[in-house]
Amino acid sequence: MTLTATPGARRAPFRPIAASFVVTEAAGVAIRDRLRLSGRDEEVLRAVGAHLGSLASRDLRHYGAANADRSPAAWAVRKQALTADASSRWAGAITKSTHDQYALARRCQLAHLRGLEAGIATLEHRLSLPLGARGAKRAPGGYRSRREWFAKSRRLLILRDRLARARADWESGAVRVVRGGRRLARTRHHLTEAGLSEQAWRARWEAARWFLTADGESGKRFGNETIRVTPDGEVSIRLPAPLAYLANARHGRYVLASKVSFRHRGAEWRDRIEANRAVAYRIHLDPQRGRWYLDASWTRKDLPVIPLDALRAGGVIGVDTNADHLAARLLDSHGNPMGAPRRFDYDLTGTADHRDAQLRHALTRLLHWAEATGVRAIAIEDLDFTGSKTREKHGRRKRFRQLISGIPTGRLRARLLSMCAQAGIGVIAVDPAYTSMWGAEHWQKPLTTKQRPATRHDAAAVAIGRRSLGHRIRRRTAPPPHHQSDGAGHRTAQARPGDRENEGNRPRVPRPRTRSDGAGRDRNAVDQNAQDRSGRSTEHVQLMLSL
Incomplete structure (x- = not known):
């Protein structure tokens, strides 16, 4: 059936909001050190x-x-x-x-x-x-x-x-x-x-196609038999059978003259290899710099699982992800914004290394602020723009498609998880539905002052944080029925102008009489023309003129 838009059609119902959840921390660890090789x-x-x-x-x-x-x-x-x-x-x-x-x-x-x-x-x-x-x-x-x-x-x-x-x-x-x-x-x-010569391109092409990766083995000496690194940093390689004549050590091994000393997480790496636990290694060349590197990686299986309620207890920082910055806002456990909004800018133009460095710098500043505030969790949207980048869907909106494509959802999430795991901060993912729209509707104006106007991104950060805490995004809700002025009969939704039979008096609630609440006080509540007012309704004036 062909779908057509008709004027005055009712808006589609809102889709259900998925529950927030704690994102599993990154189980993999990777560190790197430079190899200063001889010829x-x-x-x-x-x-x-x-x-x-x-x-x-x-x-x-x-x-x-x-x-x-x-x-x-x-x-x-x-x-x-x-x-x-x-x-x-x-x-x-x-x-x-x-x-x-x-x-x-x-x-x-x-x-x-x-x-x-x-x-x-x-x-x-x-x-x-x-x-x-x-x-x-x-x-x-x-x-x-x-x-x-x-x-x-x-x-x-x-x-x-x-x-x-x-x-x-x-x-x-x-x-x-x-x-x-x-x-x-x-x-x-x-x-x-x-801007490359054929020789420079050939060097990059060959370096990208080399294979110098060895998987770790638990129980083996120093966690790897193929590429072995001792606790003092000595690197040796088991040569393939056709190249065994190049060996300079026993059992067909070649020992490099360069030694490594992993400064980042070096103690954790040393504890693993001394216990003969699996560690994978990769040797690769950066042809642009002419430098060789050794990467060590392993998997952590004993990660603690922190419940969602425990992460919410100290408040959260809601983060709204955008194409050029992160908008963050601190909220207490009751969902109230605290302090001033924060903005962490980054530039995603240029090479992949430059973009990755920009993301790391922005996330580092975010985590430093989170550690200073004492919160235990950061709330982000569970974004996925896989089906929203096609030009058939958005047509001429090229700038909008570029904006969606520029938001680093996957890389930002992976980088944030690894950095939060190192800092001991949890990550709560929330449903991204209507966060920007409802945040702007309920929070942009209340947060705006003469000195600091609030943006839609700041309001969206508040909405994300409140959703991660389990609160509704709107600021206030209608009170419970028995806490309203007239009991359970109070209407929070007004009748439309065309509805009939909605002009009657409200039913009187039995209560003790007072001097200001005498008998028959509400008998003319509906008749607006019987009140002590200077004007008269249009219907009353027309009736008086017709007499």
Whole structure:
């Protein structure tokens, strides 16, 4: 059935609000230190990374092909074939990386399918409407001109063709993954615009395709047999079988001349390796800086679970996420705003490293303020703009689509969780429905003063904080029936102007007589013309003139 917008149509009912919940803390920990390598060390690492990278590319190509055998028996065969060219542990790390990459590609493939289906449904709906038809709040209207209608009809055919190819890949299980990154691969054809020479691009491309990652093993010496780091910082690598001639230590190992000392969480890392608990390592090169790094990561399984009521006891900080800043407001346990609003700006232009640094800086200032106030939780919206970025849904609103795409929902949430876990602060996620609208309606004006005008973002932060505390967003509610002036008969909703039989007196509530409340006091309460007033109603004046 075609949906059309009619003038005077009633607004759609509000959707139910989901309950707030405590976000699970980040279970993974990753630290990094720089490797100052000698010329010999760099040659060995380049040879090992290139050799294992070629094996990883070959394994991913076979595993991601259409109609490939992905059974456990086929995995054992793949691992056995890789073991002959590397080692059993290197083969296990490569196959695990392949499985993780394939799973990620399949999730992205499914999201791409859902986006194409949503875009096609929107185009079909708008093309079915007459030109210039008005839309509703939840259903867009028709196109403005025949030229636009024709262009969108052509785009519909293109999207249908893309959907058919994507469905074929999904059904066959084929994925298209570029080891090293598709963006870097396309940069090869635009070196002048990127400001790179072919040699510089080649260095980045090779470094991105190397494989120098080893998974940890609990119970093994220092938690890893492939890339081993001792408590005093000595790094050694188990060389693949074809490169065993490069070893400078026993059992086919190569010991680097450089040592590491993890300054961030170094004590926690040292406790793990001394107890022979699993620690994964990754060696990689930053070709822009010409620096080598060693990353150590592990999983924490003994994280404490803090109840929601315990986090609410000391109040919360409500945070409204925007494209260029975080609007924060401190609330006590009763939902009352305290102090002045805070704003933490960031700039999400430039490189990925610059954007990540901007987010970390803003979140660091937010956490420092949270620690100073003594709260135990930060409330954020459970945002997901996956289905709201298509141009078919928002049409010409390009700036709005760019605004939605610019809000760092996923990266901000992951970074906030990891930093809050380190600071001992919980994160409460709330339903984002109507927080901006109701916050502006109930809180923007009361919070505005002559010296400090409140913004919609400040009001939304208050709404988010109140929802996380379990309170309603509106400032005041109607009192209980038996606490109103006339008992349970008081009406909080007034009758509409056209309603009939709503002019009668209210029923009298039995109560003791007083001097000001004599008998028959309310007998003329409805007759406005019988009151002690200077004016008369229009109906009374017309009646007097007609006599």
